[in-house]
Each structure stands twice: as structure tokens, then as C-alpha cells.
Amino acid sequence: MDFSFTPEQDMLRDSLGKLLAQTYSFDQRQALLKSGAARSEPVWQALGEMGLLALPFAESDGGLGGQPSDLVACGLVMGRHLVAEPWLASVLLGGKALALGGARAQPLLADVIAGNAQVALAHEERHGIGPVTAMGTTLTLNGDAVQLDGEKKLVLGGAEANALIVSARAGDKLALVRVDPSAPGVAVTGYSMIDGRRAATVRFEHVIIPAAQVMRDDAEAALDAVIENALLTLSAEAVGAMGALLEMTGSYAATRKQFGVPIGSFQAMAHRLADMKIAWAKAQALLLYTTALIEAGQASPRDVALLKAQMGRLGRAVGESAVQVHGGIGMTDELAVGHYLKRLLAIEAMLGSTDYHLRRVGAR
Structure with missing residues (x-):
């Protein structure tokens, strides 16, 4: 099976490489990480203007309908320049998980694509990623609402997120629920990973959530x-x-x-x-x-x-x-x-x- 990048993808790689060479040198990156900031606002804005924040989303969601090869083209350049911006955390993980919520997710998703909001996917647990049956985070009925309990590890961008998209076991199925990080019972502990990216451990203790915030009840x-x-x-x-x-x-x-x-x-x-x-x-x-x-x-x-x-x-x-x-x-x-x-x-x-x-x- 043969594969090669299209001329448009080569242009994207070249443009992104030039942008990062000018704005994301090693010294600039180190200064950003030492400042404790979650992202470089000028770089994040420039990525949005290039279309990278909209790239993976369907056109019906306000995105560009990018293909997996488009993401690979960008990822190669990001890795070369050691980019620590929350593109993976907020766009490819949190944003794409948010988009699974359909029409109810559109207002926040529009803010993510515009670069005005960040969302994080809370999925990994103590033993990493595993089957639904091994998931410790649970979602149960509580009157007209649902109750979320459990703990998520390595939540990329979790401490900076405006919303958390949380996976939880609901019976024998995997549910996705949108959670406000400031809600009662939610404890977010942020930290920097060894490579400079931001992550968090998030604990949920008897978090009561309106049933309307359950995005999908069979999302595996x-x-x-x-x-x-x-x-x-x-x-x-x-x-x-x-x-x-x-x-x-x-x-x-x-x-x-x-x-x-x-x-x-x-x-x-x-x-x-x-x-x-x-x-x-x-x-x-x-x-x-x-x-x-x-x-x-x-x-x-x-x-x-x-x-x-x-x-x-x-x-x-x-x-x-x-x-x-x-x-x-x-x-x-x-x-x-x-x-x-x-x-x-x-x-x-x-x-x-x-x-x-x-x-x-x-x-x-």
C-alpha cells in the first residue's frame, strides 16, 4: 500500500514549520514552560488562523473536515518543534469527544474552534485505558439526575479546561458526560508532565449532574x-x-x-x-x-x-x-x-x- 502527502498537505507542513520556527524556538518554548502558562496566546491564535483548531472537525460542526493524514502532517511538525500547546488535549481529544454530543455541544464546540475555550477528555484511570468492565468511574441514576463517582488520571489539559468530557461505566455500557470542573464534588489537581505538557488528576465524589449533560450512553x-x-x-x-x-x-x-x-x-x-x-x-x-x-x-x-x-x-x-x-x-x-x-x-x-x-x- 502506497502513501504520500498531497501538495496541499506539504504546503500545510511548510507553513506550520515556518510559523513555529519564528515563534516557537527552543528558548521561547523553555520560557513559556517556566512561566507556568498553559499555552502561548500568540501561537494559539496563529494556529487558529491557520485552521488547525478547526481541522479535525466535520464541516457540519463548523470544522474543515480534515482527514487522518492531515493530522499526521501537522503532528510531524509539532513533534519536530517540541510543541507543548494543548492542540492534542483540547482539540483532538477533548474537542472531538465534545463533538460526539451533537447539537447540544455546538455552542461550546464553536468556542473551542475559535480558540476561546478549552475542553479536556477524562478517560484514563489508574491502570491506563481498559475495557468498560474494568472502569472504576461510574454513572448512576439519582432521581431526575445522574451521579458521577471515580477518579481519572493523566487528564491532558484538565486543570485549564472550561469543561471536562468524562467517560464512565453506566451498567455494562460506556457513557460520556459533560462536567463543569468547578461543580461541587469535583477536585482537579494539575501538574506538568516530564515533557512540559499540562495534565491533571480529577476526582469525582457524589457529583450530581443534570441528565441533559449525559452526551451519550453508549459511546464506546x-x-x-x-x-x-x-x-x-x-x-x-x-x-x-x-x-x-x-x-x-x-x-x-x-x-x-x-x-x-x-x-x-x-x-x-x-x-x-x-x-x-x-x-x-x-x-x-x-x-x-x-x-x-x-x-x-x-x-x-x-x-x-x-x-x-x-x-x-x-x-x-x-x-x-x-x-x-x-x-x-x-x-x-x-x-x-x-x-x-x-x-x-x-x-x-x-x-x-x-x-x-x-x-x-x-x-x-
Whole structure:
């Protein structure tokens, strides 16, 4: 199966790359993270003007009707520039989950697309992602309303969200409910992940919610599709980050001298660089192949699980090798290399670890 980006997608990648090169340098990124801000307002506004906030949504929802390959094109560039903006959290996860609510979700969804509001998907729990029967968060009837109880982990953008889209077990089905983070019984604890992105742990204790805020009472298949696109985009970020590390490490090995010659001329170092390039090439090939399968409607859950598992393994291998080639300086906060490794490790842990997705591969 063949896959290549369209001229329009190449233009999108080029435009996004130029924008981030001008507004999201490593130093600018570090200053943003140290400030504690959840996002760069100028960059977020620029992403909206480029159409990225509307890209994944259907035209009937006010979006651009983008395809999975459009998300991959953007994810590659985002990963290359270590972008910590809440595009994945608020648009691809929270926003797409919100869109499952139909007409009732339209006012808030319009604000998300305009860049004026953020929403977060609260889905992962203590053991990550699992079947409905293993979900600890429950939704039960309470008079004319419903009651939400449980705890969600690794809620991307949860502390900054205007609304939470929460998955919960309702009998033997998966329900989606919209929750106000300031509602009684909701406790949000925000923190920064190792790669600079914001996340939160959210606890729900006897939270009473109007029945009208239950978006769907049988949402498992629809939510799986949302997560599939997010996993694809995360994998694209990983490939973009690996590519950037490969270039940085090759350049360093060509200029750093030991015993009067570049360290890249030593056979052991040349083999390490070759292994990095092979790992990146494998990751890129698998990403494009899986993208083609998804767009052709031929991808199975096993294909997506295999992609995420391989991104975890290959990303870790490339990131660790890059740090080792750089030596001690590769572990310093002032050099970008270590931050790329942190991003790759964070991606490995998000939306199901490598071990979790390998179990999915083996089970099918």
C-alpha cells in the first residue's frame, strides 16, 4: 500500500514549520514552560488562523473536515518543534469527544474552534485505558439526575479546561458526560508532565449532574475512534521528534572532536548513528503505512496498537542513543536533546503504555 502527502498537505507542513520556527524556538518554548502558562496566546491564535483548531472537525460542526493524514502532517511538525500547546488535549481529544454530543455541544464546540475555550477528555484511570468492565468511574441514576463517582488520571489539559468530557461505566455500557470542573464534588489537581505538557488528576465524589449533560450512553465505539486519531497524531509527533534528534546527533558527531578527529568517524559511533537512522526509518514507514490503512478504512485496532507500541520502543531507542552520543551535555536542561527524550518517553506513556498496546496486539 502506497502513501504520500498531497501538495496541499506539504504546503500545510511548510507553513506550520515556518510559523513555529519564528515563534516557537527552543528558548521561547523553555520560557513559556517556566512561566507556568498553559499555552502561548500568540501561537494559539496563529494556529487558529491557520485552521488547525478547526481541522479535525466535520464541516457540519463548523470544522474543515480534515482527514487522518492531515493530522499526521501537522503532528510531524509539532513533534519536530517540541510543541507543548494543548492542540492534542483540547482539540483532538477533548474537542472531538465534545463533538460526539451533537447539537447540544455546538455552542461550546464553536468556542473551542475559535480558540476561546478549552475542553479536556477524562478517560484514563489508574491502570491506563481498559475495557468498560474494568472502569472504576461510574454513572448512576439519582432521581431526575445522574451521579458521577471515580477518579481519572493523566487528564491532558484538565486543570485549564472550561469543561471536562468524562467517560464512565453506566451498567455494562460506556457513557460520556459533560462536567463543569468547578461543580461541587469535583477536585482537579494539575501538574506538568516530564515533557512540559499540562495534565491533571480529577476526582469525582457524589457529583450530581443534570441528565441533559449525559452526551451519550453508549459511546464506546465512538470514543475508540477519537482515541485512534489521537494515537495516530501522537505517533506522528514521535516520528517528528526522532527525526529532529537524528539531525542534531549527526551534526554533533560530525563537529565534536576527540583525539583530533570527529567522533562520528569512530566505527562504534557510526554504528550507533546508523541504528538511530534505521529506527527512525522503521517508525516513519509504519506511521505512513498505518495512516494509509486508516484512510482506506482497512485498519484494525491491532494495527493502531502495533503502531503505538512500536513508537514507544523505537522512540525510546532513538532518544536514549541521542543522549548517549552527546554524553553528559545531553542530560543538561540547557540542551534540547534531553527534552526530546522526555517528549518521547511521555508519548510512550500516554493513551496506553507500550506493554498495554503489545497485549492488545497479542490478544487479536
